[in-house]
Amino acid sequence: MIAVEGLGITRGAFNLSAITFAVPAGSYTILMGPSGAGKTLLLETIAGFYPPSGGTVTVGGVDVTLDPPEKRRIGFAYQDYSLFPHLTVEGNVSFGLRMAGVPSRQRGETVQGLLARFNILSLAGRYPGALSGGEKQRVALARALGTRPVVLLLDEPFAALDSDTRSSCIQEVKTLQQETGLTILQVSHARDEAYLLADQVLVMDKGVLLQSGRPSEVFSRPAHRTVASIAGFENVLEGTAEAAGDGTNHLIIGQGTLVADSAPKTGEKYFICIRAGDIALTREKTGKEGAGNWIDGQVVSVIATDLGSRLRVEGAFPLTVDVSRHLAPVPGFRNGDRVVAWIDPRDVHLIPVPALPGGEDR
Amino acid sequence: MTPAAAPGRFKGRSLIAFWIPGMVLVGIIVLALLVIAIPVLQNLEILAATAADPVVLHAFLVTFVAGFTAVGILALTGTPLAYALSRTDAPWKSVVETLVDIPLVLPHTVAGLMVYLLFMSQGPLGGPLGELGLTFEDAFPGIVAAMVFVSIPYYVNAVREGFGRVPVQLENVARTLGASKGRTFISVTLPLATRHILYGALLAWGRAIGEFAAVIMIAYFPLVISSLIYYRFTTGGIAESQAIAFLLILLCMVLFFVFRVLTRRAGVYDDRG
Known part of the structure; x- marks a missing residue:
């Protein structure tokens, strides 16, 4: 050894x-x-x-x-x-x-x-x-x-x-x-x-x-x-936990909010990590995914990949989204399309910012 | 449909714009060889007499043996120095490099003066070595000392370049395979720098046998070939000195050519299996 x-x-x-x-x-x-x-x-x-x-x-x-x-x-x-x-x-x-x-x-x-x-x-x-x-x-x-x-x-x-x-x-x-x-x-x-x-x-x-x-x-x-990037979390956003009206905490990211399954502490800053493949994209809210995070946005870039395409969506905060060719609507998403992204709170991983050594990575 | 390529030479790959100015230099060398060779070849009797002259033969012998001895000394001392320089980033490295280059930038007479002051019988090196029976003034060791001094940068710089091209990773891996620092140097580094070592030796030897000013200041006798040419030029005229010069050129060209042929594959590794 x-x-x-x-x-x-x-x-x-x-x-x-x-x-x-x-x-x-x-x-x-x-x-x-x-x-x-x-x-x-x-x-x-x-x-x-x-x-x-x-x-x-x-x-x-x-x-x-x-x-x-x-x-x-x-x-x-x-x-x-x-x-x-x-x-x-x-x-x-x-x-x-x-x-x-x-x-x-x-x-x-x-x-x-x-x-x-x-x-x-x-x-x-x-x-x-x-x-x-x-x-x-x-x-x-x-x-x-x-x-x-x-x-x-x-x-x-x-x-x-x-x-x-x-x-x-x-x-x-x-x-x-x-x-x-x-x-x-x-x-x-x-x-x-x-x-x-x-x-x-x-x-x-x-x-x-x-x-x-x-x-x-x-x-x-x-x-x-850094570990999140190496682990393949394409979306690493920074936000702050705030108290929501229902007694839980949600995360404020730019102009938007996000709910995570874990319980963030009020006032704490977090890196919010979401895999591109864990985000579902539709043209409008369907409701069939149930409760969760719905983010309105617009497609600003589409890149073909092995499994379908990788989209960049600008909304309350930017998101990278992988869309499988088998699950994509017909016709597929194009630049300028208005879309709604759905994120399961269980797929939102939080890393407390203060835990960073030196904080220089922020 | 793709049109067929037009016949003729592919444009844009010609080196003519580089060859023309470059050939000016080559032309000067050829002309210099011709002005020595033509008169000598027109008077073969003098050439034959010169080639058989015991003084000339002795001068050639002294020059070449002193040159080889100088290269041998450089190989033993300059090789470790070149390796150390190639493997250190210490701040004083540039000081050592500058010192090594000094013989390169000095007028040959100044180099001769330095060699004389160092190796004369009262000099800081000549004195103690004299007590051990090694005399430099007007002696073979003096010629070798002058040749070594003026050739140091030619050998060390070429060999340092060669060692610098051997990846440190190869040495590291050799160490993990059980080779000590010394065995790694002998088994890996030295073979991979062979080409540069041979090239450095050739440069240093050529520089050594061509030295005149530094040699005559410590040891006018025994005559080396450059001293003899000067002596014959001042006492016997152009014809006599031209014949010796022609013989020197001829010998050097043959030696250099043979050396290059023999070392063509040295340090070149590919699939020979």
């Missing part, structure tokens, strides 16, 4: 502040966050490429904070796989074994086994420059596993792959992890990778760890505006 306790690092003007988390043995954790959040720097610091300014890193129960990278038993693969261009595939895979002084015969057998395991035996004599993205990734994994690391750190390993290759590579890595029981910490920008692979998701921004938990928990109950 990996245990990071109060880890800090300063690189130029960038700081990682007191990062604490654990990746249980044999589990898969995905580290997410916007560009510039410090994800790669965190991985590199755990691997020992940079000395931390404070805190500890424990790998497999051993404190490796002051150890050089070659003593940590951590495998690492960058987004571009960083294969050694002057070595063949075989040379790359056997590199770690050579460094460990493994005798030539035993090394050859191990390398052949790894090449076979990753289905790259036929590529043994080729140089990395002649490999496809998927092949490079297999070589990088085979190379990293050659030294039998305790944990594997992967920096956006699927980001540079085309869609088909990416899907098969994700499945291969998942199978590999299940077969070997390897502990993996991976950086990713993609939610689907988290759902498919991760037992745990960590979200960080600006050098601070914001939230951790199971993917379904983090993505359905974000505790921070």
